[in-house]
Amino acid sequence: MGNIVSGNLGYPRIGGQREWKKHIEAYWAGKITELELHDRLTEIRLGHLRLQRDRGIDVIPVGDFTYYDHVLDTATMFGLVPERFHWNSDKLPLDLYFAIARGNDLATASEMTKWFNTNYHYIVPELGRRDPRVVVNRPLMAYLEAQQELGVEGRPVMLGLFTLLKLSKGETAGQVDDWIEKLLPLYVQVLRELEAAGVVWVQMDEPALVVSLTEEDVRRLGLIYWTIAREVPGLRIMLQTYFDAVERYDTLVELPVQGLGLDFVHGRDGNLEALRRNGFPAGKTLGAGLIDGRNIWRADLDETLSLLKEISVLAGETELIVQPSCSLLHVPVSVAGEERLSLVLREALAFAEQKLEELTSLCEAASGEGLEPARFTENRRALAALAADPARSRVAVREAAAQAAVAPAERASEFAQRRLKQQAKWLLPFLPTTTIGSFPQTAEVRAARQKWRKGEWSPEKYEEFIREEIRKWVEIQEKLGLDVLVHGEFERTDMVEFFGEKLPGFAFTLGGWVQSYGTRCVKPPVIYGDVEFAEPMTVNETAYAQSLTAKPVKGMLTGPITILNWSFVRSDLSREQVAYQIALALRKEVEALEQAGIGMIQVDEPALREGLPLKRKDWSNYLDWAVKAFRVTTSSVLDTTQIHTHMCYCEFEDILEEIRALDADVISIETSRSHGELIHSFEKQTYPLGIGLGVYDIHSPRVPTKAEMVSMIERALQVLDPGLFWINPDCGLKTRGQKETVASLRQMTAAAEQVRKNY
Ligand code: GLN
Ligand code: ZN
DSSP: OOOEEEBOSOOOSSOTTOHHHHHHHHHHTTSSOHHHHHHHHHHHHHHHHHHHHHTTOSBOEESOOOSSOHHHHHHHHTTOOOGGGOOOSSSOOHHHHHHHHHOOSSSOOOOEEEOTTSSOEEEOOBOOSSOOOOSOOHHHHHHHHHHHHHOOOOEEEEEOHHHHHHHOBSOOGGGHHHHHHHHHHHHHHHHHHHHHTTOOEEEEEOGGGGSOOOHHHHHHHHHHHHHHHHHSTTSEEEEEOOSSOOSOHHHHHHSSOSEEEEETTTTHHHHHHHHHHHOOOTTOEEEEEEEOSSOOBOOOHHHHHHHHHHHHHHHOSOEEEEEESSOGGGSOSOSTTOTTSOHHHHHTBOOHHHHHHHHHHHHHHHHTOSSOOHHHHHHHHHHHHHHHOGGGOOHHHHHHHHHHHHSOOOOSSOHHHHHHHHHHHHOOOSSOBOOOSBOOOOHHHHHHHHHHHTTSSOHHHHHHHHHHHHHHHHHHHHHHTOSSBOOBOTTOSSTTHHHHTTSTTEEOOSSOOEEEETTEEEOOOEEOSOOOOOSOSSHHHHHHHHHTOSSOBEEEEEOHHHHHHTSEEOSSSOHHHHHHHHHHHHHHHHHHHHHTTOOEEEEEOTTTGGGOOSSGGGHHHHHHHHHHHHHHHHTTSOTTSEEEEEEOOOOOGGGHHHHHHTOOSEEEEOOGGGHHHHHHHHHHSOOOSEEEEOOSOTTSOOOOOHHHHHHHHHHHHHHSOGGGEEBOOSSOOTTSOHHHHHHHHHHHHHHHHHHHHHO
């Protein structure tokens, strides 16, 4: 075997106690000065470098740290500031940097969107009319700081130009080449300055290389990397990919870069196959992504070591870096402190800090000093204990899920027949009005939950409080004249956590936070065991709401795919099987609601689209089982029971087929922010089931006018069947205040009334 070292690609910024978030938010709130903020964040940044060094990582990334988002860092370092901020200076003030991400009094924020298939969201760079220039060489600053403060020779990380342009907006097809022409010299300038400062290697992140590439793309990639090689010949580039297998491996190995980083966890088969077929160029360095940077489980070190050996043989006499599959940004910081978990579960977890240890253990073992590192023994024991946990082998659940995968999941009748029966049963008016589920989670509601959780309130007292809220809002909804009511979801914090806490097979960490966007962090539940239904989870509140009114109350559940996609999932079972387990548990809840007299049930799937694989060719497999899981949840009900679903995105056209296949009687979709686009997609292909396009944007406190909603509804009715159309807001109202919510819904019901009259 060639030389083997350990390396990392990026470390979580947020800190073990989310101190990063707290400091930045304190600055925003005016509680600390800019200088104090710099001091505190510097301390965090250096702490992370020190930790990686002390854990024995050979290749330590620098420049991966950020004050908000690494894509925003890249854009602003080249002066890509949206024109509406009227920036005209040599310096980039910190407040301007934050304003691009968050908006200010003068201008709206830049868009934010998902970072590939992760739950991290980046600020979309805007390519305007102004020419870019190097405003600040961020990687250089990071490199020098690590060297001067800690004596660490870090490897600067940059977002590669190819990926940067793929993620940016504002350029049209023809202009990509213009932008390469503008930005490539700036990359060269930054790299030359790095070289001059003594940097040997640069990690150039190009995750876009795992998504399908056109011939144009390949040509542009060549242009970028041949230019860099020619202009900065002394610097070594590690072309780093992650999240899946690379496309066009043969092209990538011919590029004049000195290293190629591949993901052997999420792109294992594809990348291995490419190595087998083409080998690896002699003299180059292979970054072997072997430790999962997207999940929280301990790696199986024996298995990983043999994979490493196989890769090493395939790659020949080459330098190998044992590294995570991607930046550790996507996993929580440390398992230390998770005392609430069972010992077996706790010992089976590896967050960022523990993953560093796994890297060095593997590296040690592979470099083969004969002795096996102690960690291997510990690893085997922990994994064996996890495997033996009875929660992971509930035979009945396993069998039912396997069965669900092959058995049909169909409603008893086709939509046309169900529709007639439902019309006869519900006698809803033309253009019925409803809401998406939640009503304002006021400070009072949150305080009540805290008191109950801390034991200050008895469960009875808390339940009475929730009932009081339900009572109040049923009355409000009746006064507003809504046709289908909801109970308001006051008992729920988070739509996934609420169900996870009630379903065997889930566990919750105390500090398993990961960054979602900016300073916003999420703490995904852990699905560690077989998931099964224990007892009704929503019947109590829903039936109570129904007892207060003669109007139908819509039951409210989170769908199986959303629960799956917003959790950390066990890795010994396929996601498909886990989805069926959750679906079967939820189906029991659907049946319990139906039995309690709830005849309309909404199963939310806002995260269905998020789970789409990066490669188009993998979409249909995912969508097949995702749709099936939804149908497993919803298909066992009576024809008269009306199944609703809700999704909060408007990119819809490319999966319209599958959304139809969910066979939900009614779907509500978020649309008001790009209404035109969605309406447009229905011109080509109409929707044959019940549908409500959100008629106002709930993300803003602004009360919409009746007139604007009337015109929106009328436009929609030109392309959709009026007999199937529903009127509802864009999404749940839990983030809004009571006053604006009531005022907005009043305008909405008035708009419905008006359109009904006009018709
Ligand atoms: N029923 C949920 C609510 O109203 C839906 C939330 C969502 O779509 N993200 O809050
Ligand atoms: Zn929504």
